[in-house]
Amino acid sequence: xxxxxxxxSARNQTxxxxxxxxxxxxxxxxxxxxxxxxxxxxxxxVNALSMGLATAFVLVCSCALVSLMRKVVPKEVRIATxxxxxxxxxxxxxxxxxxxSLALYDALGAFIQLIVVNCIILGRAEAHASKNPPWVxxxxxxxxxxxxxxxxxxxGAVREILGAGSLFGISLFGADFQPWVxxxxxxxxxxxxxxxxxxxxxxxxRKQRLAGLQTPAERG
Amino acid sequence: MSQPTTPTLPAPQxxxxxxxxxxxxxxxxxxxxxxxxxxxxxxxAVQENRRIVLERAISKVLPGAERIxxxxxxxxxxxxVADGGDNSPPGTLRFHAAYxxxxxxxxxxxxxxxxxxxxxxxxxxxxxxxxxxxxxIGVVSMRETPGIGDKILxxxxxxxxxxxxxxxxxxxxxxxxxxxxxxKHGSKTNPWQIDAISGATITSRAVGKxxxxxxxxxxxxxxxxLEKIGKNP
Amino acid sequence: xxxxxxHPGAAVEIRSAPHVKAPRSVEQIMRNVVYSLLPICGFxxxxxxxxxxxSIVAITAxxxxxxxxFVKTGTQSGSLSDFSxxxxxxxxxxxxxxxxxxxMGAVAGFIAIALGKALxxxxxxxxxxxxxxxxxxxxxxxxxxxxxxxxxxLPGRFGEFIxxxxxxxxxxxxxxxxxxxxKQLDALSGATPLAKWKFDGILASAGELLSSMSGHMAVxxxxxxxxxxGVYLALRRFMDWRIPLAIVGSAGLTAWILFAIDxxxxxxxxxxxxxxxxxxxxxxxxxxxxxxxxTPGGMWVYGALIGLLTVLIRYYxxxxxxxxxxxxxxxxxxPLIERIxxxxxxGKSGLLSPKRRATYPLHPEYISREEANAVTPKKKSFKPxxxx
Numbered sequence: 001x002x003x004x005x006x007x008x009s010a011r012n013q014t015x016x017x018x019x020x021x022x023x024x025x026x027x028x029x030x031x032x033x034x035x036x037x038x039x040x041x042x043x044x045x046v047n048a049l050s051m052g053l054a055t056a057f058v059l060v061c062s063c064a065l066v067s068l069m070r071k072v073v074p075k076e077v078r079i080a081t082x083x084x085x086x087x088x089x090x091x092x093x094x095x096x097x098x099x100x101s102l103a104l105y106d107a108l109g110a111f112i113q114l115i116v117v118n119c120i121i122l123g124r125a126e127a128h129a130s131k132n133p134p135w136v137x138x139x140x141x142x143x144x145x146x147x148x149x150x151x152x153x154x155x156g157a158v159r160e161i162l163g164a165g166s167l168f169g170i171s172l173f174g175a176d177f178q179p180w181v182x183x184x185x186x187x188x189x190x191x192x193x194x195x196x197x198x199x200x201x202x203x204x205x206r207k208q209r210l211a212g213l214q215t216p217a218e219r220g
Numbered sequence: 221m222s223q224p225t226t227p228t229l230p231a232p233q234x235x236x237x238x239x240x241x242x243x244x245x246x247x248x249x250x251x252x253x254x255x256x257x258x259x260x261x262x263x264x265a266v267q268e269n270r271r272i273v274l275e276r277a278i279s280k281v282l283p284g285a286e287r288i289x290x291x292x293x294x295x296x297x298x299x300x301v302a303d304g305g306d307n308s309p310p311g312t313l314r315f316h317a318a319y320x321x322x323x324x325x326x327x328x329x330x331x332x333x334x335x336x337x338x339x340x341x342x343x344x345x346x347x348x349x350x351x352x353x354x355x356x357i358g359v360v361s362m363r364e365t366p367g368i369g370d371k372i373l374x375x376x377x378x379x380x381x382x383x384x385x386x387x388x389x390x391x392x393x394x395x396x397x398x399x400x401x402x403x404k405h406g407s408k409t410n411p412w413q414i415d416a417i418s419g420a421t422i423t424s425r426a427v428g429k430x431x432x433x434x435x436x437x438x439x440x441x442x443x444x445x446l447e448k449i450g451k452n453p
Numbered sequence: 454x455x456x457x458x459x460h461p462g463a464a465v466e467i468r469s470a471p472h473v474k475a476p477r478s479v480e481q482i483m484r485n486v487v488y489s490l491l492p493i494c495g496f497x498x499x500x501x502x503x504x505x506x507x508s509i510v511a512i513t514a515x516x517x518x519x520x521x522x523f524v525k526t527g528t529q530s531g532s533l534s535d536f537s538x539x540x541x542x543x544x545x546x547x548x549x550x551x552x553x554x555x556x557m558g559a560v561a562g563f564i565a566i567a568l569g570k571a572l573x574x575x576x577x578x579x580x581x582x583x584x585x586x587x588x589x590x591x592x593x594x595x596x597x598x599x600x601x602x603x604x605x606x607l608p609g610r611f612g613e614f615i616x617x618x619x620x621x622x623x624x625x626x627x628x629x630x631x632x633x634x635x636k637q638l639d640a641l642s643g644a645t646p647l648a649k650w651k652f653d654g655i656l657a658s659a660g661e662l663l664s665s666m667s668g669h670m671a672v673x674x675x676x677x678x679x680x681x682x683g684v685y686l687a688l689r690r691f692m693d694w695r696i697p698l699a700i701v702g703s704a705g706l707t708a709w710i711l712f713a714i715d716x717x718x719x720x721x722x723x724x725x726x727x728x729x730x731x732x733x734x735x736x737x738x739x740x741x742x743x744x745x746x747x748t749p750g751g752m753w754v755y756g757a758l759i760g761l762l763t764v765l766i767r768y769y770x771x772x773x774x775x776x777x778x779x780x781x782x783x784x785x786x787x788p789l790i791e792r793i794x795x796x797x798x799x800g801k802s803g804l805l806s807p808k809r810r811a812t813y814p815l816h817p818e819y820i821s822r823e824e825a826n827a828v829t830p831k832k833k834s835f836k837p838x839x840x841x
Contacts, residue, residue: 073243074235081247088251095262102269106361165623178557178625181365182593337771368596404652418652419600422771 014139021144028151028193029200033120037111038152039189045168047107048156049149054097054112056145058089059121063129063141070130082125083116090115120148158192159183278316278329281346281356285318285326291449293441299448313438317449318346325349325449328442331360332434336426339363341372343430347387347439349446353411354385354400354431362423369423378417378424386411387435394440402428477691479576482742483536485691489682490543490737496674500665501551501603502610504618511555513542515562523567529575537576541565544584544737547673548730548777549591550602552615552629556622557595561587581784582741585777592777602643603629604669607636645671647729650720651773659723676732683736692740695749699756700735700763701726707764725764734776735759744784750794751787758790759783 027033037055042048062085066073073081094112097105105112115121124144129137161167163184165177182188279285290302295311302314315330328347333340342360347353357379364370372378390397398412402425405418416424498506520538523529531537545565549558565587573579592599603615617626629643646657661667665675686692708722726732739745739759746755759779766775 069247073247074240076235077240077244080244084244084247084251088254091255092258095258095266098269099262099265102273173623176621176624178554178595178598178620178623180594181368181596182590185365185593187593365596419597421652 014136017136017140018143020140021142021147022150023147025144026147026151027120027144028148028155029196031120033123034118034148036114037118038155039186039193041108041111042152042156042159042189042192043163043184044107044160045153045156046104048152050097050104051108051111052145052149052152054093054108055115055118055120055148056142058086058093058115058118059124059141059145059148060138061089061092062086062121063124064134064138066125066129067132067134067137073130078126078130079122082122082130086121086125087116120144154196155189155192158195159188163188274316277344277358277360278318278346280358281329281344282318282327282348283356284320286321287319287323288329289317289319289449291315291317293438293445297441297444299442299445313434313441315438315442325446327355328438330434330438332430332432334426334428334430334433336362337364337369337422341423341426341430343427345382345431345434347435349443351384352386352388354382354387354435357382357427357431364420364423368420371417371420372423372427375417378415381408381414384411385414385431387431387439388412389439389443393443396432396436396439400428400432400435401425479537480535482691483540485689486540486686486737487536487543489686489691490540490547493547493674493678493682493733494543496665496678497547497551500605500674501615502607502613504610504615505546505551507555507614507618508549508551508553508558509543509546512546512549512558512562513539515559516542516545516566519563519566519571523571523575529571531576535576538566538570541570541583541587544733545587547733548584548588548738550599550671552601552603552617552626553591554598554617554620554626556620557591557598557626560594561591563587564590577743579743580787581781582738582744585738585781585784588777589781598626600648601626601629602645602671603633604643604671605665606669643671645729645773646724647767647773650724650728651767656720656724657728659721659727662724662727672728673730673733676727679732679736686736692736693745693752695752696740696745696756697735699753700739700760701732703757703760704731704764705760707761711764711768719768725767729767729774730776731763734763734780738776739780739783744787746787746791746794748791748794748796750796751790754790754794755783755787758786 021027025031028038034055037051041051062082065085066082069081090113093115097108097112124141128140132140157167161172162180163182164179165171165173171177180188183192275288278288291299291314292302293299293313293315313330315328317328318326320326327349329344330347331342331344333342335341339362341362341364344358344360345354346356348355359373362370362372364372385400386398387400388397389395396412398410400412400414402414402416402421404421405416408415414424414428416428494509497509516538517533520529520531521533524532542562542565545561546558549561565583568590569581569583569586570576570579588599598617601617615629616632617629620626633643644652646662649655649657657670661670662672663675663677665672683692683697687694687697705722705726708719708725711719712721735756739756746752759776759782762779762782763775766772766778772778
């Protein structure tokens with residue numbers, strides 16, 4: 001921010017837009033949006049990662065298109081337009097996943113189609129993309145999408161490690177590992193999400209405490 | 221409303237009807253083009269994927285199959301080569317005939333489904349006309365509890381049930397002579413019974429019911445017409 | 454030294470009326486519950502040998518360590534000396550199979566305190582019985598290990614561990630069936646009487662279940678012993694007798710009605726009462742003060758609900774045992790039961806005046822956590838010179 005050249009400041013702003021979704025406003029851990037796929041498909045790292053990337057793709061494409069059309073679309077019909085645009089890209093992703101792997105397609109099940117009603121996408125289209133130029137909207141959407149992917153992966157990795165003793169299908173503990181069945185069942189999603197939130201809250205608190213100890217103004 | 225406004229200065233309160241319809245139409249056309257493009261582009265790859273998955277499933281229940289042909293049996297008992305589309309009349313059953321390298325019929329693969337513990341369990345089974353029995357099964361899809369219900373994939377004792385599961389028809393060729401059924405673990409006495417996995421009785425029963433329902437419906441139609449599909453067309 | 458009761462000769466107390474007798478402290482109650490659990494633990498060890506002893510010690514230690522961690526970090530209130538974590542650990546161990554791998558037991562103990570207690574703020578604030586929260590977690594996580602019982606009174610049980618106990622952390626426990634086979638004890642089944650009834654249709658006699666002594670049945674401590682310990686607690690008013698009675702009565706009645714309708718498909722009510730963990734759950738788990746209703750009417754409703762649910766789950770679900778889920782559901786229903794069973798204060802009801810609910814939400818004998826905590830500072834203020 002303190003840079004004086006306009007170029008650097010613009011780059012900073014882009015970086016800001018990008019990291020908003022990736023970290024500060026992470027859809028999973030901060031905004032707690034899109035809980036349905038978050039809890040349902042994160043039984044393994046591969047599922048979580050592909051779900052996250054599919055959502056990120058839909059998010060980036062639809063936000064870019066919405067942003068391109070923001071001056072053309074009258075506000076009376078904007079929701080219908082957004083939904084049609086989002087549904088289009090979800091269909092594209094649907095076909096793409098079928099092309100890549102039918103096993104993955106079966107594992108993700110109805111949650112691919114349910115990306116249409118994922119509140120992150122409609123929320124970003126409405127709140128951000130419809131008010132910003134395509135470049136900014138795309139970068140922000142990419143950040144959000146990757147943030148969602150990271151969140152899903154964080155859940156999926158823990159659930160796969162505990163639930164199956166492997167990561168990306170590679171066994172970590174040998175054949176004698178005792179799987180924690182609960183982790184691949186729906187309650188496991190809640191446990192792991194809760195634990196991550198707990199961890200982040202603790203980290204945040206600790207950071208505040210350390211900051212409070214360091215600045216004398218705060219203490220006084 | 222009917223007054224045309226200049227496009228450069230859209231009135232904030234009222235958007236003309238034509239603009240709204242035009243916009244929606246434009247968006248729909250654009251999206252339609254994208255969807256159709258994606259569909260056309262992915263169709264061949266998806267179909268290839270489906271064929272590989274199907275062949276893999278069939279060769280698992282009927283090992284050694286060289287060529288697989290899809291058939292459909294209508295409710296009247298007619299058997300014809302499946303057209304590949306989904307427009308067959310209701311009541312039609314689909315099955316696959318597998319032929320060995322010499323072109324002789326090895327067996328029939330068909331799908332059965334029944335409600336399991338969590339969701340529908342879909343199984344594919346291989347039927348051998350020679351012994352009038354089921355010679356192998358494979359699970360197509362299921363969402364049973366990991367560690368308990370999914371033992372139907374791995375439990376060797378359970379899978380041994382399907383090496384020669386008796387599905388003979390009764391005298392009039394109208395139904396199975398003996399209903400295929402999963403029985404309590406350790407109490408299997410007849411070749412048409414399935415020894416359930418202890419602790420996973422509900423899932424085992426679902427497998428049995430899925431096979432039974434499919435065999436009850438398909439075999440009475442299939443058996444009188446067996447010569448028709450007897451050799452590689 | 455905190456737990457030392459107020460000695461009457463230690464200091465002259467001058468107080469104005471009303472002269473109320475010193476309230477029972479939470480520590481006193483909890484300590485007595487622990488004492489009453491000791492004979493039951495002893496019986497458990499007598500049944501299953503050193504595996505059972507190590508199981509109790511490991512699970513209790515895990516509970517205490519978790520409690521200490523959360524108290525130290527300020528997440529939860531309370532202290533180790535209030536014995537509540539000890540009770541949680543012992544009860545948890547008693548509900549798990551004796552050969553339950555020790556590392557899984559430690560996980561169960563950690564979850565019991567962390568998820569069942571610390572999350573809600575510590576003793577007195579928990580919504581669900583912590584021991585059962587821990588058990589529910591391991592039931593979902595390790596369904597095979599938790600259903601693997603071994604026969605009781607095996608020869609050499611005091612010199613040898615059940616092999617599954619000593620599984621490496623995160624690893625699959627050893628196969629107890631193979632172990633029994635190697636010991637030439639194949640004839641003894643490791644299935645619990647409830648599992649035998651549910652999956653094989655074999656009924657054990659109620660008398661055998663009552664003593665837990667005959668044969669090599671895979672059962673927990675004797676129901677008679679648990680009832681005796683419960684009677685001690687009830688007589689000394691450390692526990693309310695209504696809840697166990699309501700649970701046993703309701704479970705017995707439900708089982709008896711079903712038995713009367715169709716004696717062939719339903720077992721006799723005594724089998725239902727004395728098998729599984731019903732008696733232990735009724736006496737020690739359902740009576741947990743923080744998670745059960747405080748109104749006398751509410752206790753009856755709560756107990757009846759648990760008894761009914763237990764029998765229904767055992768009969769109609771895929772699980773052989775239903776006490777745990779029944780009590781957890783009863784815990785969840787407790788605030789609702791308390792609301793609908795508020796006593797009507799004297800003078801508030803009449804033919805002419807509409808019935809009004811009491812405004813106080815607590816039973817007069819209920820000891821809240823704040824009150825219990827307030828004991829120590831009060832003592833100090835009355836005896837300024839004494840070191841407590």
